[in-house]
Amino acid sequence: MIWNEAIETMPLKDLKNLQSERLVKLCKYVYENCPVYKQKFDDQGITPSDITSIDDIEKLPFTTKLDMRDNYPFGLFSRPRADLVEIHVSSGTTGNPTLVGYTRDDIKLWSDVMARSLCCAGAQPDDIIQIAYGYGLFTGGLGFHYGALEMGLTIIPTSSGQTKRQLKIMQDFKPRILACTPSYSLYMAEEAKELGIDPRTASWNIGIFGAEPWSEPMRAEIEETWNMLATDVYGLSEIIGPGVSQECTYKDGLHVYSDVFYPEIIDPETGQSVAEGEDGELVFTTLTKQGIPLIRYRTRDIVSMTNQPCKCGRTSPRTSKIKGRTDDMIVVRGINVFPSQIEHVLLGIEGTQPHYQLIIDRQAHKLDNVEIMVEVDEKIFSDEIKQMRVLEAKIKKEIEAVLSIGVTVKLVEPKTIQRSEGKAKRVVDKRSL
Numbered sequence: 001m002i003w004n005e006a007i008e009t010m011p012l013k014d015l016k017n018l019q020s021e022r023l024v025k026l027c028k029y030v031y032e033n034c035p036v037y038k039q040k041f042d043d044q045g046i047t048p049s050d051i052t053s054i055d056d057i058e059k060l061p062f063t064t065k066l067d068m069r070d071n072y073p074f075g076l077f078s079r080p081r082a083d084l085v086e087i088h089v090s091s092g093t094t095g096n097p098t099l100v101g102y103t104r105d106d107i108k109l110w111s112d113v114m115a116r117s118l119c120c121a122g123a124q125p126d127d128i129i130q131i132a133y134g135y136g137l138f139t140g141g142l143g144f145h146y147g148a149l150e151m152g153l154t155i156i157p158t159s160s161g162q163t164k165r166q167l168k169i170m171q172d173f174k175p176r177i178l179a180c181t182p183s184y185s186l187y188m189a190e191e192a193k194e195l196g197i198d199p200r201t202a203s204w205n206i207g208i209f210g211a212e213p214w215s216e217p218m219r220a221e222i223e224e225t226w227n228m229l230a231t232d233v234y235g236l237s238e239i240i241g242p243g244v245s246q247e248c249t250y251k252d253g254l255h256v257y258s259d260v261f262y263p264e265i266i267d268p269e270t271g272q273s274v275a276e277g278e279d280g281e282l283v284f285t286t287l288t289k290q291g292i293p294l295i296r297y298r299t300r301d302i303v304s305m306t307n308q309p310c311k312c313g314r315t316s317p318r319t320s321k322i323k324g325r326t327d328d329m330i331v332v333r334g335i336n337v338f339p340s341q342i343e344h345v346l347l348g349i350e351g352t353q354p355h356y357q358l359i360i361d362r363q364a365h366k367l368d369n370v371e372i373m374v375e376v377d378e379k380i381f382s383d384e385i386k387q388m389r390v391l392e393a394k395i396k397k398e399i400e401a402v403l404s405i406g407v408t409v410k411l412v413e414p415k416t417i418q419r420s421e422g423k424a425k426r427v428v429d430k431r432s433l
């Protein structure tokens with residue numbers, strides 16, 4: 001089922017005309033309503049009349065998280081505060097959090113793109129959905145809620161946490177769809193096994209997982225553990241929340257709702273667009289948002305993108321899974337390290353669990369030290385020490401081959417690493433403390 005067939009299967013030529021029409025309107029709208037954007041246009045020496053089609057988008061200035069922080073709380077809005085019906089906040093590591101707000105029309109837009117996402121993942125109107133993303137300032141819970149309401153699903157708004165209760169609700173009400181972070185789904189599987197519930201018998205057939213990076217091996221692990229189809233959903237508060245892009249049941253890239261969120265992939269160093277299929281930073285322009293529309297917003301997420309048609313019939317461009325972030329990249333001894341590279345290695349080694357944490361430390365005048373804590377199966381702990389050493393050496397060797405730096409590997413017992421009900425914390429960087 002395709003939620004909005006006319007839009008989602010629109011020939012690319014028509015889609016481009018629609019995007020052009022919307023971009024022209026947007027430029028005029030922000031120039032007239034948001035002094036920060038007027039200034040940005042003036043600094044760039046352009047006026048809205050210079051923008052006549054979507055091909056002119058590269059003439060426009062970028063927007064960054066810094067613009068949001070500098071104009072905190074309401075400076076970047078194009079509408080007076082009184083027109084906003086809801087506000088969300090995305091927590092940051094430094095300075096002010098990022099505030100986003102929605103007019104009533106923006107909530108309608110959010111409901112619509114989220115209904116499109118749910119359908120794209122395989123939801124049917126008579127389904128029950130268990131929403132185990134956090135409800136509150138985080139956009140996950142309410143974003144899914146609006147989409148499910150729009151689609152007419154039966155919603156169980158469990159929010160995140162209280163894992164035993166999540167499992168009981170699943171057993172009692174038999175929802176077919178689960179929405180939560182991928183790491184929380186694995187945490188729930190551990191808890192289920194402890195309670196004597198076989199996860200493979202769970203009622204959930206479809207998982208809609210996102211809000212944090214997760215690899216293909218982790219998908220395989222989740223699908224095997226829960227006996228379900230695990231799809232990827234992507235989004236960020238600044239653009240709308242969840243509902244920016246979503247995998248269909250073919251799981252061959254995330255369909256971007258490019259009629260409303262226009263994507264570009266750029267080289268993060270030069271700002272120039274990269275060739276189709278190459279990795280780069282994902283940039284979005286919100287073509288129809290009212291409250292806080294953004295022009296060429298730099299997400300810092302790294303993906304590649306394709307315009308090739310998908311088997312499902314949707315024509316919108318598709319991105320790869322998120323491959324990393326320009327800022328989450330850790331530089332250790334001059335080498336760029338992404339946590340996802342480590343996850344990839346671990347999931348390919350028998351006996352390890354996808355629960356890991358990198359601890360980076362620097363002692364005075366010494367090189368940075370990287371320790372990787374890896375949870376291993378109970379059985380390995382009860383085996384001989386010698387076998388543990390063999391596994392440790394194997395993990396060390398494989399990770400070093402991928403990262404090109406020396407690391408220390410520490411095997412730990414199941415459940416040693418702290419679990420998260422929301423986004424998992426993969427890196428502890430003690431250097432900056």
Ligand code: DLL
Pocket residue numbers: 090091133139140141209210211212213214232233234235236237238241242243299301321322325
């Ligand atoms: O995480 C919105 C969301 C909620 C998406 C529920 C999906 C499901 P923020 O808290 O603003 O919004 O965080 C946005 O999270 O820039 C990515 O770095 C990361 N992220 C989100 N989805 C994915 C994903 C929500 N599917 C930031 N894969 C983004 C990898 C993701 N990273």
